[in-house]
Amino acid sequence: MPVSRDLGPMAAPKPAFWTRSRIRSVLVQFGFVVLLVLLIQFLLANTMQNLARQGIASGFGFLENRAGFDIAIAFLDFDRNGTYLDAFWTAIVNTLVLATLGIALATLLGFMIGLARVSPNWLISRLAAVYIETFRNIPLLLQLFFWYFAILRPLPGPRQSFDVAGTVFLSNRGLYMPKPLLDSGAQLALLALVVGLIFALFMARSARRHRAATGNSVAVAHWWLIGLVGLPVLTWFATGASVEMSIPSLQGFNFRGGMVILPEMLAALLGLSIYIAAAVGEIVRSGIQGIDHGQTEAAQAMGHTRGQIMRYVVIPQAMRIIIPPLTTQYQSLAKNTSLASAIAFPEIISIIAGTTLTQTGQAMETIALAMLFYLTVSLFIAAVMNFFNWRVMRRSF
Amino acid sequence: MKIYPILTTAAALAVAAGGAVSAQTLEEVRERGHLNCGVSPGVTGFSNPDDEGNWSGFDVEVCRAVAAAVLEDADAVRYTPLSNTERFTALQSGEIDMLSRTTTRTLNRDTALGLNFAPVMFYDGQGFMVRQDMGVSSVLELDGATVCTSAGSTTELNLADYFEANGMSYEPVRFDRADEVLAAYDAGRCDVYTSDRSGLAARRLVMTNPAEHVMLPETISKEPLAPAVRHGDDQWFDIVTWTVYALIEAEEYGVTQGNVDEMANSENPNIARMLGAEGSPVGEWIGLDNKWVHRAIAAVGNYGEIFERHVGPNTPLEIERGMNALHTNGGLQYAMPFK
Structure with a gap:
């Protein structure tokens, strides 16, 4: 039977070019982008027109004006004579400090809870489960109020504050502690300590590598001694450094001098990290349980202890499962710092979308700044976590 | 599609x-x-x-x-x-x-x-409320005090201006909502609660013990x-x-x-x-x-x-x-x- 390879007459007539799938999808997408741009342009123009018609001020010129209000917690120097832009920076730093400390604490606590959750000890694993179910299922705002008033109510006023040796004071005004005032020599010595630590870490790492490559161990104790003690002490005496302590003392209504952790800061930090730690705990548990049991059995067969199995076999593999959902939790912690404005922690919402908004009345601009900030922070967290994820994935097992 | x-x-x-x-x-x-x-x-x-x-x-x-x-x-x-x-x-x-x-x-x-x-x-005008047992009789005695206020009101600006003009310092504790200002002041977080005098009069009524609090005589602003x-x-x-x-x-x-x-x-x-x-x-x-x-x-x-x-x-x-x-x-x- 002759087999015709000529499919010519059978082939469908060549379709019109706009119905070809690739061209069509390009056309549709192009059309969509044009529509989107037009829509955004229309929204902006319409908004500007309405603002102008009602005589409402717009633009970011207000950022140069004098703010005229004070901020209790400021990691940057800020006072009422600063501009709204200075207030914005102060709010950014406050928010970032809270988010960073919160993430660190939530991670630490979350890993402990996660490990406890998979513990063979019935009591420990139950307690971890109770922790997770309690804190995960109560709205964060309520938890923040709970911590805030749980901290405030039992504490006495500043005149009846608890004190430790007349130097550390705890009252409902906050925890006041002595603050070391470093002169230039002491600052140099501190710097030397950091340099020494990095140096010692570097030496320890190269020693580990040497041992991994050759099997011969190299002594590193003396490097640690030089890095952590020798260098800083030498700098200290070479510069004749001295440290004075600023000790808080009660003057008038409140303590002056020293440094302080305000109740708002403490409550915000506790509330955020305890809440997110519950979610982190579940992520860690699922990561650990997601590792095939065969891995553990194989490691057991090789005579590893339980701790070793966790540390060298399970956790490194579990990290692949843990990191992606962890990113989401970190982002949500960073965004949830906005709730801390309810308990008077001066962050972006309180300073920018609160005080600045009402004082200047420029709702669009201030809300846009706040949105830009949260977007930047979230994308930054995603970028950092993606980098870690990439490093974990790169390791092959 | x-x-x-x-x-x-x-x-x-x-x-x-x-x-x-x-x-x-x-x-x-x-x-x-x-x-x-x-x-x-x-x-x-x-x-x-x-x-x-x-x-x-x-x-x-x-x-x-x-x-x-x-x-x-x-x-x-x-x-x-x-x-x-x-x-x-x-x-x-x-x-x-x-x-x-x-x-x-x-x-x-x-x-x-x-x-x-x-x-x-x-x-109206902005006033100050304090606890009676603090023994304060004037706003000018409030140097260094902790002040509870609500965010986004003329109150904040008046407060800063008045303390600046009189060379006094203060520590602001600023809440989103008036309810929390009240709760925090009532819990002892602040020495002073400042707001419009009418607002202070209204909120004193819902404090744990209204009689413990007094209004200071000064009115530091015009609030029409x-x-x-x-x-x-x-x-x-x-x-x-x-x-x-x-x-x-x-x-x-x-x-x-x-x-x-x-x-x-x-x-x-x-x-x-x-x-x-x-x-x-x-x-x-x-x-x-x-x-x-x-x-x-x-x-x-x-x-x-x-x-x-x-x-x-x-x-x-x-x-x-x-x-x-x-x-x-x-x-x-x-x-x-x-x-």
């Missing part, structure tokens, strides 16, 4: 964006059948919902008076409780028709925020609290403005909720004209019917009655008329003539 939802969304957004704020507030209110009024989310005496969700208070009466004038029904009001930071945006965007919410009239709000303020309903509307609708601005004047004028002429029907036939031509007697042009001028003032007063009473009912000396707030007395009694309340 996936494109349809996108197009629909785009179209919906375009429609939403097209809904520009109209200059025809009166028409809108009439078509809608109710007035949208922005109030405080719960300040005793000024605007407070009861357990059935019925709002009452000094600020609420202004909304009711306008609704009575415009819609012939003082109850045709939908109240929107607004925080400090929400209030102006809600008005600018057209979510509410008017704002009657212990809001201070300032240059910035009158100009850059695109608002028009009706006559002042309540002349007035209803507001948005720029761009002069007729609506006139209606709200003259409704407030009508309440004040009624007190001056002795027109009350009880006698307004008799007074409508008064021999005094001023009163008869205001209340819309035969041949009176008050309705025609403002674009309503002749009986609009009559209805407003029948619904809420005159200014003095409203004051006595909600904030006066015989209420828990115990606020004296003071600056809010009529000009004939040495106060500042002075209505423009209904001519």
